Amino acid sequence: MRDKVDAIRTQLEAFRNRIDSAPRDDARLAELRVEVDNIVSQMRAASDAMRARVEQIQARLQQIGEAPKEGQTEEAPAVVQERQKLIAEQSQLNLISDDAAALANNATQLATYITNLRRSLFTQTLFRHTELTGSLFTDAGNAFVTEVKNFGSTFGSWFTFVWKFKKWQLLGAIALSIAAGLLFLSGGYRLFGRFIRRNGSGDPTYIKRLSVTFWSTVIQTASIAAFLLASYLFLDGFNVLRSDVASIVATFFGFIWLVSFVWKLSNGILSPNEPHWRLVRITDRGARFLMVAVLMMAIVNGLDYFLAAISEALGSPLVLTIVKSLIASLVVGAILIAISFIKPRIREGESDVTDVGHPWPRFFAILLRVVGGLLILSVLTGYVGLARFASTQVVLTGAVFVLIYLGFLSGKAVSKQGAFRNTGAGRRLAERYRFGEVALDQAGLAAGLSFYAFALILGVPLILLTWGFQFADIEAWIYRFFTEIRIGNVSISLVGIFGGIVLFGIGFVITRWVQKWVDGNVLARSQVDVGVRNSVKTGIGYLGICLAIIIGVSAAGINLSSFALVASALSVGIGFGLQNIVSNFVSGLILLVERPFKVGDYVVTGTTEGTVKRISVRATEIETSRMQSIIMPNSELINSPVGNWTHRNRMQRSEIPVSVSYDSDPQKVMDVLLELVAEIPEVMRNPEPHVEFLRFGASSLDFELRFHLADMGVGMRIRNDLRIAILKRFRQEGIEMPFPQQEIVIHRPKPALVEDDDVRGGA
Secondary structure, three states: OHHHHHHHHHHHHHHHHHHHHOOOOHHHHHHHHHHHHHHHHHHHHHHHHHHHHHHHHHHHHHHHOOOOOOOOOOOOHHHHHHHHHHHHHHHHHHHHHHHHHHHHHHHHHHHHHHHHHHHHHHHHHHHOOOOOOHHHHHHHHHHHHHHHHHHHHHHHHHHHHHHHHOHHHHHHHHHHHHHHHHHHHHHHHHHHHHHHOOOOOOOOOHHHHHHHHHHHHHHHHHHHHHHHHHHHHHHHHOOOOOHHHHHHHHHHHHHHHHHHHHHHHHHHHHOOOOHHHOOOOEOHHHHHHHHHHHHHHHHHHHHHHHHHHHHHHHOOOHHHHHHHHHHHHHHHHHHHHHHHOOOOEOOOOOOOOOOOOEOOOHHHHHHHHHHHHHHHHHHHOOOHHHHHHHHHHHHHHHHHHHHHHHHHHHHHHHHOOOOHHHOHHHHHHHHHOOOOHHHHHHHHHHHHHHHHHHHHHHHHHHHHHHOOOOHHHHHHHHHHHHHOEEEOOEEEOHHHHHHHHHHHHHHHHHHHHHHHHHHHHHHHHOOOOHHHHHHHHHHHHHHHHHHHHHHHHHHHOOOHHHHHHHHHHHHHHHHHOOHHHHHHHHHHHHHHHHOOOOOOOEEEEOOEEEEEEEEOOOEEEEEOOOOOEEEEEHHHHHHOOOEEOOOOOOOEEEEEEEEEOOOOOHHHHHHHHHHHHHOOOOEOOOOOOEEEEEEEOOOOEEEEEEEEEOOHHHHHHHHHHHHHHHHHHHHHHOOOOOOOOOOOOOOOOOOOOOOHHHHHHHO
16 A cells, blocks of 8 residues: 555656646646546545554454553463554554545645646636737738648648558558448438438428437437548558648548538528428528528638647647637627528518518527627737637537527427327337327337437537537546545445446346246245245245345445434434334234235234235235225234134134024924035035024024035125025925014094084184
8 A cells, every 4th residue: 555655646746747847738737637636536545445444453452452551461472463463554554544645635736726727728818818910910921821831741741651651551541431431321321310311291290300400410410420530540540640630630520520510400400492391480591591601600610720720730820820710700700790680580470481581589689799799899809719719609509509409399399298109209119019198108208308318418518628628527527427426425426326226126136036936836836825925925025125225235335334324313213203114014024924814814803804915014905805905004913803714724614594483393494404504515514514593582483504614715605505595495394484573553533523513603
């Protein structure tokens, strides 16, 4: 460990020297910042490892105890030697840990210094003031003439040398580049042709137009980028490019990609020759003008950077680069102002794209004029760097923002309810995989979220690059985002979490496979009871999932000791608010282990009676005879009496009460009942059926027919059949079955007699 710390100290000193040697190279400073950040991470990891070892040593020293004082019993030599060794190791680790912490602090300060240096360099580049005088343009003109001559001689000498000594390498690189271009082109059209091809002469839907524009721009520009990158790598790999020529070729390839990207995007949105594919409501004339204007801004801005790369490679004076950027910024500003005065809009209700349009909305026109005017004003006041940066943002950043916006619009359109089923992918899913409306809506929502994510992943790095960040910065951020996210003292790795999730998923799948294999092969062939099989299957499931969780958490690199405080708080919550849940959980484990009842048993508890369908760690599902599912907490099943009709077997004693009149012969009644029950094959002969003379009732002699069934599941049917048979046989034998009778006596009052005199008097 000491050697590693010393090597990093030497490496930091070398970094300081490299920073002093290249204080104005932003790309180099970005790479150095990444390397310094790696040193900080290494030192932190080393400090954590040493801290863990020191804690182990301290724990061991506490186990050994302090050295005996004078007069006490001496220790064994091995114990004394171990204590001295541990103390020496602890002292050495403390020294190394202090050095590592100091190095980490120095590296952090160096990283901050690099950041401040880059920020200062960026600010100076933007706000450097240039005096616009006649001599400036005169010097730039002379430098331009010299640069043209140097460019011709440089490329001429390079090509002559390559053609003379590296002809076959050059031809091989060109041939491989062309082959790569054809491969990307044909492969792109073969794989993604249906997404980027404009088929049909009718009016496509808005979703179709959005999708074709977005994917055609992304796929075709990505193919061009892959072709240009492959060409550069082939040329560089065959040692055809010189260092000065390589930078010019790389910038030229970037210029080609920029122009193609802006052209594909603007053509997809404006569609000057195919108005039915147009995404905005503008006239044909407006579409053509905007297409030319946007393409001109991209060409001018790209040429500015390409010519600046030539000047830098050839060592031309800075004044020439300033004048080039000045002219480019003036042209971009003038184009923006010109765009603000055109009349391309088609109002709502109008459909003639060949007619004269209407002006831009007032706010948008003023915004274009203000941006264009500020560009021109920045140039005229001498802030050429600021004007150049702003014009780049207008062209490239604006194009990227438009692409991201198209991706968002496409995602929003696809994720609308019922929209995905009308797309080609939705129709294929419905035809091939029988997706219903709900499944298609869910797939549309997933597709919309994919559009959002893809647009952000593609667009955000491009925007950061246009804002002055380097590839090294973006790579470092992405690496940290996926490997190290710190929340306080807790470090989270998305890669580790993803790996943990994958391992948990694998463990879950293996658990399910083991459950199925054990249940279908071992238990089923052994003819184990269904309830036992269910308990074993459930136990394997819980055990496997617990192991998968432990493996997943370990693979994710989550330090559970950091959550000790949270665990303490949860224990308090469990003790109060979650005690019922914990009680049910423990009760569920008891039910699975002791098995007072199992799946398929017929149980009676309180007011609930039915068949056990499922036993989980929290509750048990009981299905009644009316097919109603009762979810019973496990704690109630443990703490209250439970009757189990099928605990050891499915045998059941059934009873049928019978009442006859007092005129009947009791012995004959008993003989008839035993004769009828003997005719039922499902009734067990041992124990044999018998009839109990229960009581002398108020109006009947009460008997009870008792018999046993091997399977209680047929009890209801057997009892029903026996009742019908008893009723028929009693009628045949003349045995009367009394029923309650009531006599109703109606008392009518005598009618009152009316005297004749009263009647006459009343008349």
